[in-house]
Amino acid sequence: MTVDPVFQRPSPLLQVRGITHRYGHHIGCRDVGFDLYPGEVLGIVGESGSGKTTLLKCISGQMEPSEGSVEYQTRDAGLIDLFRMSEARRRLLMRTDWGIVYQNPRDGLRMRVSAGANVGERLMAIGDRHYGHIRSEAVDWLERVEMDIGRIDDMPHTFSGGMQQRLQIARNLVTKPRLVFMDEPTSGLDVSVQARLLDLIRGLVRTLGIACVIVTHDLGVVRLLSHRLMVMKGGSVVESGLTDQVLDDPQHPYTQLLVSSILPV
Amino acid sequence: MTAFDDTVMLHAQGLAKHFVLHNQGGVKIDVFDNVEFTARQGECVILAGPSGSGKSTLLRSLYANYKPQAGSIFVRHGASWVDLCSAQPYQILEIRRDTLGYVSQFLRVIPRVATLDLVTEPLIGQGLTEGAARERAATILTRLRIPEALWSLPPATFSGGEQQRVNIAMTFVQDYPILLLDEPTASLDTENCQTVIDLINEAKARGAAVIGIFHDADVRGAVGTRFYDVAETRQAA
Ligand SMILES: Nc1ncnc2c1ncn2[C@@H]1O[C@H](COP(=O)(O)OP(=O)(O)OP(=O)(O)O)[C@@H](O)[C@H]1O
Ligand SMILES: Nc1ncnc2c1ncn2[C@@H]1O[C@H](COP(=O)(O)OP(=O)(O)OP(=O)(O)O)[C@@H](O)[C@H]1O
Ligand SMILES: [Mg+2]
Ligand SMILES: [Mg+2]
Numbered sequence: 001m002t003v004d005p006v007f008q009r010p011s012p013l014l015q016v017r018g019i020t021h022r023y024g025h026h027i028g029c030r031d032v033g034f035d036l037y038p039g040e041v042l043g044i045v046g047e048s049g050s051g052k053t054t055l056l057k058c059i060s061g062q063m064e065p066s067e068g069s070v071e072y073q074t075r076d077a078g079l080i081d082l083f084r085m086s087e088a089r090r091r092l093l094m095r096t097d098w099g100i101v102y103q104n105p106r107d108g109l110r111m112r113v114s115a116g117a118n119v120g121e122r123l124m125a126i127g128d129r130h131y132g133h134i135r136s137e138a139v140d141w142l143e144r145v146e147m148d149i150g151r152i153d154d155m156p157h158t159f160s161g162g163m164q165q166r167l168q169i170a171r172n173l174v175t176k177p178r179l180v181f182m183d184e185p186t187s188g189l190d191v192s193v194q195a196r197l198l199d200l201i202r203g204l205v206r207t208l209g210i211a212c213v214i215v216t217h218d219l220g221v222v223r224l225l226s227h228r229l230m231v232m233k234g235g236s237v238v239e240s241g242l243t244d245q246v247l248d249d250p251q252h253p254y255t256q257l258l259v260s261s262i263l264p265v
Numbered sequence: 266m267t268a269f270d271d272t273v274m275l276h277a278q279g280l281a282k283h284f285v286l287h288n289q290g291g292v293k294i295d296v297f298d299n300v301e302f303t304a305r306q307g308e309c310v311i312l313a314g315p316s317g318s319g320k321s322t323l324l325r326s327l328y329a330n331y332k333p334q335a336g337s338i339f340v341r342h343g344a345s346w347v348d349l350c351s352a353q354p355y356q357i358l359e360i361r362r363d364t365l366g367y368v369s370q371f372l373r374v375i376p377r378v379a380t381l382d383l384v385t386e387p388l389i390g391q392g393l394t395e396g397a398a399r400e401r402a403a404t405i406l407t408r409l410r411i412p413e414a415l416w417s418l419p420p421a422t423f424s425g426g427e428q429q430r431v432n433i434a435m436t437f438v439q440d441y442p443i444l445l446l447d448e449p450t451a452s453l454d455t456e457n458c459q460t461v462i463d464l465i466n467e468a469k470a471r472g473a474a475v476i477g478i479f480h481d482a483d484v485r486g487a488v489g490t491r492f493y494d495v496a497e498t499r500q501a502a
Contacts, residue, residue, distance in 0.1 A: 037355055199377055224375060228354045242329065242354040249331040253287035260288065 011073055013038050013179055013211050014059065019068035021054050028054035030235040033068075038178065039209040043226030043243060045216060045258065051235040052215040053183055059213065060100055060181040061090050072097075072179075095125050099172030103184040105164035109156045109171065115142065116152040118171050126175055141170040145200060162193035166200070173204060180205075182214045186221060198224055219259065223247060231255045272305040273341065274443050274474035275327070280336030282322055296322045297498045300336065304443070309465065309475040311489040314496035320478045321370065323495055324445050327476065328367045329357045340364060340443065362390060366441030368449045372420060372428040374435075380423075381406065381416040384434050391439065405434045409460060425452045437464050444468055446477035450484050462487045 012035035021028040029051035036042055044052050057063040059070050061082045071079040072093065082090060094100070102108040109118055119138040128134055139149055145166040156164055165185060172180060185201065186194040202225055205212050214225060222229055222243055229247070230240040231254065239252040250256045269276060280300035286292045296319040304310050312320040325331040327338055329349045338349040342364045347356060361367070374383055381402055388398035406416060409430040415423065420431045429452050436444065446465070450458045458481075465475055465488045479485050 040355060195377065202375075227358055241332070242357055244330055245332055248325070249284075251285075251332065256287050 010037050011079075012036060013040075013073045015069075015071040015073075015079060016059050017069045017071075019055060019058050019065045019070070021051075021058055021063070021065045021067075027051075027235045029058070029232070031068075032230075032232075032237055034230065034240070036179075036211055036213065038211055040228060041205060041212040041214065041226045043214050043216065043222030043229045044232060045219060045222055045229065046232030047258075048217070050232040052232055054235075055232070056181055056183050056213065056215050060098065061094060062100070095122070096175055097178050099175070099177040099180040101165075101168050101172055101180065101182040101185050103187060105156065105161070105168050108168040109164060111156050114153045114155060115147070115159070115167050118156065118167055119174050122171055122175050137174055138170075141174045142167075144173075144204070145170045146196075160193075162189050162197060165189065165197055169201065169204070173208070173210075176208070177210060179211045180213075182212065184216055185214065187216070187218070201225060219247060231258065269339070269341075269346070272307075273303055274306055275304045275341070275476070276339045277302055277327065278337055278339075280323075280326065280333050280338065282319070282326055282331065282333045297495055300495070300498050302493045304474040304476050306472040306474055307469050308490035309469055309477060309488045311485055311492050312476065312478050313492045313494045318496040319498075320495050321447055324367075324447050324476065324478060328361070328365060328445055330367075362387070364441065365443050365445065366436040366439060367445040368432055368436045368447060370447045370451065372432040374420060374431075376421065377419050379417050380411065380420050380431055383420070383431065384438050387435065387439060402434070402438055405438045406431075408464075409434050410457060426454065426457065429453060430457060433461060433464070437468070440468070440471060440473070442473055444473055444475045444477070446475065446479075448478050448480065450479065450481060458484065 014036040016035070017033045019032045020030050032055055034042070044055065046052055058065040061070070064083050070082045072082055074080050074093070075097070100108065110121070113121070116135065116138045119141050120134040123134050123137055139152065142149055142152060147163060147166050147170070151159070156167060159167065186197050189197065198221060204210070205225065214222070216222060226243050228241065229243045230237050231246065231252065232238065233254045239246055239250065239255045246255060247259055250259050278301045281298045282296045284294040284296065286294070300323060302310065312323060314320055322331060326333050327349070329352070333350055336350060339346050340349055340360060342360050347360060349357060349360070352360070381399065384402035384406060385398045388401060389395060393401070411427060411430055411434065415427070420428050423431065429449070433449055450461050453461065462484060469475060475488070477488070479488070
């Protein structure tokens with residue numbers, strides 16, 4: 001029996017093949033490949049040192065992998081390998097089409113300029129020169145991440161960790177990226193602050209239809225946010241698939257351990 | 266083209282499922298083997314068998330929440346057929362959005378979201394305006410006797426029966442072509458149980474295929490078209 005071809009398979013936004021990264025003789029991650037589709041949220045989980053951050057840095061163009069390719073669906077010229085395009089083009093992509101939310105807000109924010117300027121300068125970087133427009137967009141985004149507009153001229157270091165993460169998210173989303181990378185966006189925050197931030201991220205990702213790769217060690221986070229899940233151990237992907245399937249019917253011994261260790265006994 | 270006639274909505278064949286508990290000495294639990302059955306428009310197939318025979322496991326497999334080791338699950342999705350066992354995650358999510366409704370035995374929802382929003386949300390992806398979606402959500406919540414005072418609250422603090430009715434509302438607010446129901450009436454009083462029976466029969470009348478697990482003999486009698494015995498499949502294993 002044959003099954004009809006049903007779905008107009010959309011073109012992947014990101015096509016990752018055979019990514020291996022070595023730090024000297026030490027393996028950071030090994031032979032990772034996947035496709036990410038527009039609007040899709042991919043979660044990456046695994047124990048500390050399993051290669052999640054290494055992989056994220058490679059696929060987001062922050063670090064060239066030892067082997068493998070990362071191709072991105074550009075708006076004008078189809079799939080292009082990140083590490084074959086010019087440095088200038090890659091930087092432009094990272095400023096316009098992508099966002100990167102770091103675990104430590106200090107890595108993603110400019111600590112010496114105001115909250116409003118942190119958001120506004122991203123618009124200036126893509127050529128917006130109209131001060132009034134930049135200001136109103138900044139206000140709009142600070143409101144969308146539920147920040148107090150009265151603090152628009154304050155410096156990020158005067159904000160709490162949760163507020164800094166909100167600001168980082170506003171700074172990243174103001175340019176309407178198609179793809180956002182997040183490395184442990186909620187860790188290091190109070191549980192209640194984490195919950196609010198997660199609700200916010202979920203709402204934004206859904207309403208804006210942004211594709212997203214989220215690295216976390218928190219299975220609750222991926223259950224809430226991600227459509228699809230990859231489980232890493234020792235630098236390799238040991239299991240991947242639909243999030244609820246991987247979490248409810250884990251096949252690999254390591255995934256089973258990971259899932260059982262968070263269940264209430 | 267496929268060999269199925271126009272009334273077939275879902276067809277499972279050669280379906281096998283076991284669990285290997287790697288961290289408990291690699292114990293292997295054989296649940297079923299060679300499951301084959303068809304669900305057609307307008308009928309309700311009752312999965313039968315003693316406790317632990319694999320009824321819920323089969324239903325979860327039909328929703329692609331569990332991963333069978335072998336076999337196929339062909340689902341009519343719009344004008345096409347898809348094998349859930351080999352579909353991509355994004356395809357499965359699309360099928361769950363439009364074609365497959367599933368009522369789990371216990372409510373598991375996005376935390377901190379108000380009940381009315383939980384019931385409304387899936388409709389907004391279906392091209393309904395927010396107002397129309399809210400109206401439909403309100404209608405089904407009313408029909409299932411969820412007091413309006415609870416609508417703005419997340420269901421985490423609701424009673425077992427209320428949670429189960431929210432669970433049912435979240436699925437029945439949409440007209441899914443295929444419904445998978447795991448003990449939807451288990452914790453309900455007579456009145457609410459009758460409402461769920463009515464909902465199931467209305468779904469059958471509009472042409473949905475229903476596959477369900479029901480322990481209660483009265484409910485079985487009121488909704489069931491025929492039985493599929495999950496325990497019998499193991500004899501073949
Ligand atoms: N700059 C580096 N130089 C040398 N080794 C590194 C470097 N960065 C990471 N590693 C090593 O590569 C492996 C993978 O590290 P990585 O940071 O990707 O892990 P991770 O999964 O993100 O862990 P965590 O959950 O703790 O953040 C680890 O063994 C780590 O020690
Ligand atoms: N995620 C899982 N991991 C391991 N074993 C499982 C899992 N889910 C179900 N099982 C096992 O599969 C077998 C069938 O369970 P299932 O829940 O499908 O039975 P059931 O027929 O629905 O029973 P009941 O009538 O009591 O609900 C049981 O032995 C159960 O322990
Ligand atoms: Mg890391
Ligand atoms: Mg059961």
